[in-house]
């Protein structure tokens with residue numbers, strides 16, 4: 001969704017001290033890195049076929065028009081962490097009012113003045129949604145209006161991102177992870193971002 005700079009070489013997020021103190025953060029960073037690698041590869045393949053990525057920083061109508069963005073438990077935790085500990089204080093204060101007044105079903109509350117305020121930790125669904133050739137019209141969900149212009153994530157990389165989240169749920173051995181992937185364990189944990197109680201996060205900001 002909105003807010004993507006032109007795709008460069010993906011970089012794993014780097015917060016070494018935080019990661020050392022919170023092992024789960026590494027799982028989230030791995031998942032996002034694996035997803036970003038897959039997205040970059042998918043875009044590169046499409047561009048070789050003459051497509052041009054329409055998404056760019058500041059383009060954000062998708063963040064308002066999409067109403068059922070999936071979010072996984074590790075991603076929720078990641079957003080709490082990012083907003084509480086990493087986001088600059090002035091942005092955090094501006095975001096707090098949006099979170100506090102969020103009503104389930106409203107658009108994503110993390111869009112701040114047309115830009116994703118949690119861009120480094122935006123969910124997999126946001127990372128995976130990319131549109132080619134034509135910027136979305138206000139209110140358009142290109143997945144429904146022109147599916148052929150929407151990037152289909154490369155399954156290998158998408159699965160690798162899900163697999164990176166498994167240790168957070170206690171699946172640590174290759175055998176356990178294989179079974180969990182077969183049963184789509186991560187996908188089954190999805191909730192809808194817009195339906196979450198974000199007022200709770202606003203309250204945590206004050207603590």
Ligand code: SF4
Nearest residue numbers: 001002055059062136
């Ligand atoms: S082109 Fe569409 S999907 Fe891409 S950032 Fe803009 S509004 Fe979002």
Ligand code: SF4
Nearest residue numbers: 063108110111116126
């Ligand atoms: S987290 Fe919200 S603001 Fe950020 S990209 Fe996703 S939908 Fe847009």
